[in-house]
Amino acid sequence: MAMNGGHWLICADGTxxxxxxxxxxxEQADVVVACDGAYDQCLEHGxxxxxxxxxxxxxxxxxxxxxxxxxxxxxxxxxxxSKAFEFAQEHDAEIIDVIGVEGGALGHxxxxxxxxxxxxxxxxxxxxxxxxxCVRNSSIVIDSIEIGSCVSVFALGPAHGxxxxxxxxxxxxxxxxxGTQGLNxxxxxxxxxxxxxxxxxLLCIEPxxxxx
Numbered sequence: 001m002a003m004n005g006g007h008w009l010i011c012a013d014g015t016x017x018x019x020x021x022x023x024x025x026x027e028q029a030d031v032v033v034a035c036d037g038a039y040d041q042c043l044e045h046g047x048x049x050x051x052x053x054x055x056x057x058x059x060x061x062x063x064x065x066x067x068x069x070x071x072x073x074x075x076x077x078x079x080x081x082s083k084a085f086e087f088a089q090e091h092d093a094e095i096i097d098v099i100g101v102e103g104g105a106l107g108h109x110x111x112x113x114x115x116x117x118x119x120x121x122x123x124x125x126x127x128x129x130x131x132x133x134c135v136r137n138s139s140i141v142i143d144s145i146e147i148g149s150c151v152s153v154f155a156l157g158p159a160h161g162x163x164x165x166x167x168x169x170x171x172x173x174x175x176x177x178x179g180t181q182g183l184n185x186x187x188x189x190x191x192x193x194x195x196x197x198x199x200x201x202l203l204c205i206e207p208x209x210x211x212x
Contacts, residue, residue: 161197
């Protein structure tokens with residue numbers, strides 16, 4: 001299969017989000033990447049993983065199926081998710097979605113948020129109750145947001161020239177420091193514009209209601 005460009009879905013080996021969240025992501029994906037033990041979850045759900053990537057220390061079913069590329073990356077300096085981001089970037093992925101970052105050990109739940117810092121800017125973590133992106137020295141427009149959704153921003157270090165439009169409390173060239181200053185804003189429009197001129201900020205969007 002062609003593996004350059006397109007819409008990628010990276011499945012981490014944590015708890016997958018509810019069907020209402022994950023099903024559309026699988027339907028949209030051109031390439032599905034399973035991080036290590038997530039390959040077993042793909043098999044359980046009848047999903048074809050085009051790529052299995054990692055140090056393979058958590059894969060129980062090691063039978064290599066047709067149409068699946070096994071990429072062994074044994075370095076312990078980075079998580080399997082970070083390795084998957086690098087692999088997707090090497091193959092010019094246009095959109096990267098991620099599931100399976102919840103549950104398990106506390107460190108494994110926190111690490112994906114920081115992995116976003118080095119991830120391509122077109123990357124989104126999808127959780128049961130929302131999604132998280134990292135905006136770093138760039139601008140982003142997010143459409144199709146439910147009005148009234150909770151929007152929170154958290155600076156990863158000092159962030160300068162922060163602009164936010166489409167929410168109850170806008171920002172116009174502000175400087176954000178790490179902390180809770182940007183917690184629990186509200187979307188007042190179906191489209192949000194967010195800019196970080198210098199620095200990196202996590203953007204978290206929680207819809208009012210999530211269907212099961």
